[in-house]
Amino acid sequence: MAIKYAILGLLSWQPFTGYDLKKVFMDSTVFYWSGNNNQIYRTLVQLHNEGLVTNEIHYQKSLPAKKVYSITGEGTKALQAWVSANPEPPELRNKFLIQLAWADQLSNEEINTLLERYEEELKLRLLMHKEKERRGRAAPRRTPREEYLWNMISENISAKFESELNWVGQLKHDLSNWKD
Amino acid sequence: MAIKYAILGLLSWQPFTGYDLKKVFMDSTVFYWSGNNNQIYRTLVQLHNEGLVTNEIHYQKSLPAKKVYSITGEGTKALQAWVSANPEPPELRNKFLIQLAWADQLSNEEINTLLERYEEELKLRLLMHKEKERRGRAAPRRTPREEYLWNMISENISAKFESELNWVGQLKHDLSNWKD
DNA sequence: GTAGTCATGTAAGACGTTACATGATTCT
């Protein structure tokens, strides 16, 4: 259900077509959703059925027609209610931790290789995130406070990567001097 | 597919019944899986079809019969292959960040309440995790290195909560002196 | 002429959660 409100939120900022939303999801780290057609178009239809959005068809010469979606008053209310709702803690499930849990069958070098690949992957993702930020994110800047919130959201993501990298560093260090 | 290898890993430690696995999933933080019957029993059947596990039915007087699952040689190989496979970075998707992204419609006090509830929830989860650890986790300790790995996994989870708490603290602090 | 962008959508399937169903036994 989070994608529903991610979309509703984006529409509360400005009207979007499904195609535009797809691009936003594909190249944002916070709103990342695998750039997934199916869910986006279906959710838009659902939101429309619930009266939370309206759409206008814009015909174009020499390009396919687009459905531009806008939020309704109802939609704004629904979004506000959801935003104030009880916050849930983040998902902890991490495939890599399960891999590590059964890694004792590997040699020290093999574990080290594994850790190094994980580290590389994390560094890459962090870099991509920072690069996206550097190039300027598409974000609402309706008030200084909103801009601050979005900065903190971006910070949250960087911090997660950095704390994970730290942790891997520790592991690598300990295992490199391992004697038993 | 991670649950498949979580189960296979547990079976590589010792034989389990579906019922036992359910309990492990329910009260572990790393292996948390909502204590979900459906997936566990189905996955066991699947593993069995693939020849990665075998089961033995233990009849009991005055208690329902149980199917005790054990890993096979094939299963051990499959687990080892998976453990050495390309690690993926953790999922970043966090519902709360999406809530915050559209929180600028709320007043400072409302945002503060939201942050406080999130903080409480995080503290609670961290406490639960630490309490579980304190009471002693059910974990394989076949070698000192394995024990170390499991300690680091637990550390990873605590670190995530702590870094998140830190971040909320910063937000709360900044917003409490907010002027614009 | 091949690939990419614009723009919509559907099909199929993997993964996850909640709730239901059964039935004996044991604890309070």
Next chain:
DNA sequence: AGAATCATGTAACGTCTTACATGACTAC
């Protein structure tokens, strides 16, 4: 009498991803 534990499983539904389908236009 009522709830919890032991032990298996299924049904229904929600979420998420990958891949397919169409078709005109544009840039190299």
